[in-house]
Amino acid sequence: MNRLAKTSGTAPGPAGASGPTIDPGPAAGPPTKGPVAAPPPRRVRDMTTAELGRAGEDLAAAHLSACGWQIVERNLRLRQGELDIVALAHTTLVFVEVKTRRSFVTGVPQAAVTPDKLRRLRRLAGEYLMERSTPHRDVRIDVVAVHAHLDGTFSIEHLEAVS
Numbered sequence: 001m002n003r004l005a006k007t008s009g010t011a012p013g014p015a016g017a018s019g020p021t022i023d024p025g026p027a028a029g030p031p032t033k034g035p036v037a038a039p040p041p042r043r044v045r046d047m048t049t050a051e052l053g054r055a056g057e058d059l060a061a062a063h064l065s066a067c068g069w070q071i072v073e074r075n076l077r078l079r080q081g082e083l084d085i086v087a088l089a090h091t092t093l094v095f096v097e098v099k100t101r102r103s104f105v106t107g108v109p110q111a112a113v114t115p116d117k118l119r120r121l122r123r124l125a126g127e128y129l130m131e132r133s134t135p136h137r138d139v140r141i142d143v144v145a146v147h148a149h150l151d152g153t154f155s156i157e158h159l160e161a162v163s
Contacts, residue, residue, distance in 0.1 A: 056100025056146035093136035109145035
């Protein structure tokens, strides 16, 4: 484990001032490990629904960025609801709905985007366009379906222009 400097008491410093003495640890050389990182991700079956959704959205945003898209907004709350991801794909402003599931018992993730949900997404897209002036030539709605496998891997399916 990387040791951080510890305060071990006070000792006279420059010009007689007293302050804490820094104990750099057993060796003042380079650390054997990097800085303390966040804990490893939880197993898929141990994640709450909110944690699973956040992991799916993070994965979808990383996928879109890797495809060369610019992420404009994430988890944007508007009066009528929330947009998961707003991205710019060249000159197209894309509103991306992300659906993450850990099993197909209730169907594939993209099946959760019903006609009612698409109507709501179109209203949210219209509200977004009325309030913000992101430069674009075209607009579309995409769905990114994420399947979280119990072995800790994820599958992504990107459906373009669903509406």
